Amino acid sequence: MQADRAAPRQRLEQERRALPFLLPALGVLCLVSLYPLIQGVSRVFYAYRALSQQNVFVGLENFRLLFQDPTFARAFLNSLVWVATSVGGMFFLSYILATMLNSRFLRFRRIFRTLTLIPWALPGVVVSLTWRYIFLVNGPLNTVLAALGVANPPSWITDPQLALWTCIAANTWMGIPFVTIMLLAGLQSIDRQIVEAAAMDGASYLQAQWHVIMPSIKQVVLIVLTLQTIWTFNSFDIVFVLTKGGPGSASITLPLYAYQNAFMYYQAGYGAAIGVIILLVLVFAVVLYIREVLQ
Amino acid sequence: MRLHPAKQVLLHVAVVVSIAMLAFPIVLLVFNSLKTEMDIFTSPMGAPTHVTWENFRHVLAETSFLVNLKNSAIVAFSTVLLSVLVTAPAGYALSRFRFRGRTLFSIWLLATQSFPGIIMVLGLFTVLRTYGLLNRLFGLVIMHTSFSMPFSIWLLKGYFDKIPTALEEAAQIDGCTRLQSLMRIVLPLSVPGLLAVATFSLLLSWNEFFFALVIMRDNAHYTLPVFLSRFLGSGGVVQWGPLSAAALLVSIPVFVLFLLGQRYLVSGLTGGAIK
Numbered sequence: 001m002q003a004d005r006a007a008p009r010q011r012l013e014q015e016r017r018a019l020p021f022l023l024p025a026l027g028v029l030c031l032v033s034l035y036p037l038i039q040g041v042s043r044v045f046y047a048y049r050a051l052s053q054q055n056v057f058v059g060l061e062n063f064r065l066l067f068q069d070p071t072f073a074r075a076f077l078n079s080l081v082w083v084a085t086s087v088g089g090m091f092f093l094s095y096i097l098a099t100m101l102n103s104r105f106l107r108f109r110r111i112f113r114t115l116t117l118i119p120w121a122l123p124g125v126v127v128s129l130t131w132r133y134i135f136l137v138n139g140p141l142n143t144v145l146a147a148l149g150v151a152n153p154p155s156w157i158t159d160p161q162l163a164l165w166t167c168i169a170a171n172t173w174m175g176i177p178f179v180t181i182m183l184l185a186g187l188q189s190i191d192r193q194i195v196e197a198a199a200m201d202g203a204s205y206l207q208a209q210w211h212v213i214m215p216s217i218k219q220v221v222l223i224v225l226t227l228q229t230i231w232t233f234n235s236f237d238i239v240f241v242l243t244k245g246g247p248g249s250a251s252i253t254l255p256l257y258a259y260q261n262a263f264m265y266y267q268a269g270y271g272a273a274i275g276v277i278i279l280l281v282l283v284f285a286v287v288l289y290i291r292e293v294l295q
Numbered sequence: 296m297r298l299h300p301a302k303q304v305l306l307h308v309a310v311v312v313s314i315a316m317l318a319f320p321i322v323l324l325v326f327n328s329l330k331t332e333m334d335i336f337t338s339p340m341g342a343p344t345h346v347t348w349e350n351f352r353h354v355l356a357e358t359s360f361l362v363n364l365k366n367s368a369i370v371a372f373s374t375v376l377l378s379v380l381v382t383a384p385a386g387y388a389l390s391r392f393r394f395r396g397r398t399l400f401s402i403w404l405l406a407t408q409s410f411p412g413i414i415m416v417l418g419l420f421t422v423l424r425t426y427g428l429l430n431r432l433f434g435l436v437i438m439h440t441s442f443s444m445p446f447s448i449w450l451l452k453g454y455f456d457k458i459p460t461a462l463e464e465a466a467q468i469d470g471c472t473r474l475q476s477l478m479r480i481v482l483p484l485s486v487p488g489l490l491a492v493a494t495f496s497l498l499l500s501w502n503e504f505f506f507a508l509v510i511m512r513d514n515a516h517y518t519l520p521v522f523l524s525r526f527l528g529s530g531g532v533v534q535w536g537p538l539s540a541a542a543l544l545v546s547i548p549v550f551v552l553f554l555l556g557q558r559y560l561v562s563g564l565t566g567g568a569i570k
Contacts, residue, residue: 011393011394014393017392018391018394021385021388021473022385022388024380024381025384028440028444029403029404029441029444031422032415032419032437033407033415034403035418036416036417036418036419036421037410039417039419040414040416040417041414043417100310105298105302105303105306106307112310114557115314115317118321119317119320121546121553121557122321122502122550123502123520123545124520125502125520125524126324129527129542130323130324133323133539134323138336138339140339144340173317173320181561181564181565185565234412237524240504255412255413255505258411259505268417272413272414274413275411275412275414278411279409286405286406290405293449294398294405
């Protein structure tokens with residue numbers, strides 16, 4: 001930075017040279033990210049009137065309607081549950097799996113590690129329809145439950161209490177490979193001697209996890225958690241294919257409700273307003289994520 | 296340190312069970328694709344009692360699968376190509392040059408990952424309509440490329456950072472331009488990074504659903520994930536045999552390429568792309 005300030009002419013020269021290399025990326029970014037963002041956000045001030053078949057300026061009316069809309073409240077709460085439990089579940093299960101895969105007492109580590117990646121390569125749509133099959137009333141899960149002696153296994157997808165949880169299960173399953181691989185890379189970078197020294201000093205297993213291992217992989221943990229929070233909050237295909245947000249709006253999430261408004265009820269402004277709410281909720285995660293990556 | 300033999304056995308059992316849980320849904324798909332509807336109904340999770348290829352024949356001969364496959368292939372491979380062409384120079388600029396707005400560019404790039412699909416798609420409608428790209432595969436290619444940019448540029452910057460500048464300086468003394476030194480020195484040394492970008496973009500584009508669903512207007516332009524969701528239908532009786540066969544046919548091509556490329560993707564991810 002100091003050197004930059006000391007030699008403005010040299011920096012100008014560097015900028016002149018850098019520009020052609022950046023131009024294609026800048027072009028794509030402006031065309032499909034900057035301009036659409038501005039254009040999309042500006043939609044929140046308009047509403048479609050069926051009578052005149054026109055978009056009219058309504059100011060902040062869409063937001064006022066949002067806060068009175070019980071389906072929006074449902075979608076908002078569902079989204080919070082969906083993110084907290086999916087990301088929490090992914091992290092918990094992946095941490096255990098990564099710890100096991102990192103053990104030097106494990107044979108065939110490379111093969112196991114590659115097999116862990118399997119769900120990552122599947123399209124979200126395939127994952128959802130597979131889980132929809134697993135959760136069928138007469139499907140595999142209930143067959144197992146019946147065999148275990150459960151008298152009345154539930155109808156998972158059509159039960160308002162359970163529908164969202166079927167989506168959470170599928171999403172957690174799909175996210176495990178990415179989180180596991182990232183955490184494993186973090187764990188591999190820790191010097192084993194430090195952990196062993198902690199054990200020698202009398203630290204219990206959990207103490208060593210919390211006081212030695214967690215601080216060493218803090219950055220990877222933060223990046224994985226923030227990224228997955230962003231991805232899961234914006235996720236569309238799992239819920240769309242598994243439950244369509246139903247029954248009723250029992251399992252609806254914000255991106256799905258935004259889609260329904262914009263493309264089924266022709267209320268683009270209302271859909272965009274939901275999108276702005278998503279963006280506002282995510283700001284904290286995004287700032288944290290960018291700070292960690294740029295460090 | 297040694298581990299008690301019983302504990303070591305337990306460790307292996309736990310890992311095998313975890314992997315089985317991750318692979319089990321795919322085994323179900325394979326079983327169902329080879330079963331008759333009757334067979335699926337009577338034993339929802341067992342192996343096929345007698346193998347039938349009828350489900351695959353049905354998907355290939357009596358649905359629009361091949362049309363949608365062609366769309367997916369065009370979109371995915373164009374996305375891979377465009378991603379590499381756009382992200383390699385940008386990663387190089389971030390790695391080698393100091394310029395005003397460098398931090399701002401990085402922040403913007405990373406922030407794009409959080410933009411809600413609904414806002415982007417509503418805003419994009421105007422752009423795509425203006426340039427006549429609505430319902431065109433190329434519109435989707437540009438979208439997918441922009442999704443792959445944050446990860447890809449970051450990953451390549453990390454790769455380029457590790458290549459000593461001395462190599463390039465020597466070449467520049469011999470009269471190489473910056474572009475030539477990127478093409479002839481830096482890129483050949485970054486092949487694993489380029490393969491990671493290719494694998495990532497391929498996976499992203501092939502599997503992407505929301506934009507493919509919303510931007511395309513008719514079946515002739517749909518990609519495979521949209522084909523699948525329409526195959527599943529909305530309510531009514533689902534034909535799980537043909538659906539499973541279709542799901543496998545959609546997944547297999549990229550699954551194979553993923554297995555070939557995962558090595559680079561994993562080392563790119565863990566070796567500096569994200570950190």
